[in-house]
Amino acid sequence: MSTKTILVTYPDSFRLEEGKSLVESADCKIVKVFTQKYLNHSQYGVGAGKAEEIRDFVKGEEGIDQLVVDEHLTSKQLHNLSKLVGVEAIDRERLILNIFYSRATTTEAKLQIELAEIQYEIPRVREIAKMTSGNERPGKGGMGEYTVDVKFRDLKRRMNFIREKLVEAKKKRELYHQQRTRIQMPVVSLVGYTSSGKTTLFNLLTKENKETSSSLFTTLSTTTRVLKFNDEKNDLLLTDTVGFISRLPPYMIDAFKSTLEESLAADLILLLVDSSEDLQNIDMKYSSCWDVLKELHVDSAKVLIVMTKHDVVDAQKMNEIVQHLKLADPLTISSKTGYGIHKLKNAMVKMSRPKMSA
Numbered sequence: 001m002s003t004k005t006i007l008v009t010y011p012d013s014f015r016l017e018e019g020k021s022l023v024e025s026a027d028c029k030i031v032k033v034f035t036q037k038y039l040n041h042s043q044y045g046v047g048a049g050k051a052e053e054i055r056d057f058v059k060g061e062e063g064i065d066q067l068v069v070d071e072h073l074t075s076k077q078l079h080n081l082s083k084l085v086g087v088e089a090i091d092r093e094r095l096i097l098n099i100f101y102s103r104a105t106t107t108e109a110k111l112q113i114e115l116a117e118i119q120y121e122i123p124r125v126r127e128i129a130k131m132t133s134g135n136e137r138p139g140k141g142g143m144g145e146y147t148v149d150v151k152f153r154d155l156k157r158r159m160n161f162i163r164e165k166l167v168e169a170k171k172k173r174e175l176y177h178q179q180r181t182r183i184q185m186p187v188v189s190l191v192g193y194t195s196s197g198k199t200t201l202f203n204l205l206t207k208e209n210k211e212t213s214s215s216l217f218t219t220l221s222t223t224t225r226v227l228k229f230n231d232e233k234n235d236l237l238l239t240d241t242v243g244f245i246s247r248l249p250p251y252m253i254d255a256f257k258s259t260l261e262e263s264l265a266a267d268l269i270l271l272l273v274d275s276s277e278d279l280q281n282i283d284m285k286y287s288s289c290w291d292v293l294k295e296l297h298v299d300s301a302k303v304l305i306v307m308t309k310h311d312v313v314d315a316q317k318m319n320e321i322v323q324h325l326k327l328a329d330p331l332t333i334s335s336k337t338g339y340g341i342h343k344l345k346n347a348m349v350k351m352s353r354p355k356m357s358a
């Protein structure tokens, strides 16, 4: 049964829609949405008046399971809010971690998520200790200094263990990578905002059958396959990976760094942009993607912008997008109708080669 959820997010349509998609992608059912311009009030994140409004709503409604606040909140704010409202309150990062948890299938993805989880927890351990050791929960409910230290040490130890495991996994991949470069096959990777159409294009090109869906973060691990051409010497390797999202905290990018770095080390990076969205959303998502690419020091010269979902956009809108994003020679495709795929494949062959022939 899906978790009955109240969402508190911002009133602008981009964050409102994304907040809802995130909650739904975590397999929760939205019962009510509250919006607020600022979610950084010190006591509850939401303003005190709004917090009371939510409490009253919960009182009058049967079986609400959780409250999601679409922002980064401290443990103290979440604790205060849960206590007032009477249901568990979680923040945006916890929600994203929950989605990751439910989706991760490979050992490496699971380790990466656990690493992100620990990095989310560590700053909160002392904060929670402070809250529970006060007069609020005397006796065994409180976490003494000693317990906090033990917990801290455990988390750090686990974090180091995971990092070692991830390094091992990375080494294994590097070995594959070396073998690939030995056979002189360039690597092209697909990146982009979550739900931009990466896996759908990947499936079309490589005849794979990886899961695609309108939920956010459908793909969490990296897959590489050979993309065949009529002329064998043009064959290349195509990589699909996890999508990006706005307001992603650096530690989450950090946790996925090894897989992302692998795909960003490609000879050519296709940055997919979903053109079916409105201009403002495209803008926000496009700049979020560049934020992540810059954070990971990607050379912009090897990034090629590809506008997706051409089948649901008219020519005028497409022109507007191209002008808005100041794209010189945009590639426009549809993985549903096959529009632009031939041109894209030619571009992939041409642009992924210079390094190889050098």
Ligand SMILES: Nc1nc2c(ncn2[C@@H]2O[C@H](COP(=O)(O)OP(=O)(O)OP(=O)(O)O)[C@@H](O)[C@H]2O)c(=O)[nH]1
Pocket (backbone or CB within 6 Å): 192, 193, 194, 195, 196, 197, 198, 199, 200, 201, 211, 212, 213, 214, 215, 216, 217, 218, 219, 220, 241, 242, 243, 244, 308, 309, 310, 311, 312, 333, 334, 335, 336, 337
């Ligand atoms: N109309 C239309 N829909 C598309 C096209 N390409 C993808 N979609 C839809 O867009 C949604 C997201 O597609 P995915 O391929 O799962 O997107 P993704 O970028 O891999 O998403 P994540 O794995 O979550 O990062 C799905 O519902 C697809 O059916 C297209 O060319 N046209």
Ligand SMILES: [Mg+2]
Pocket (backbone or CB within 6 Å): 198, 199, 200, 211, 212, 218, 219, 241
């Ligand atoms: Mg995908």
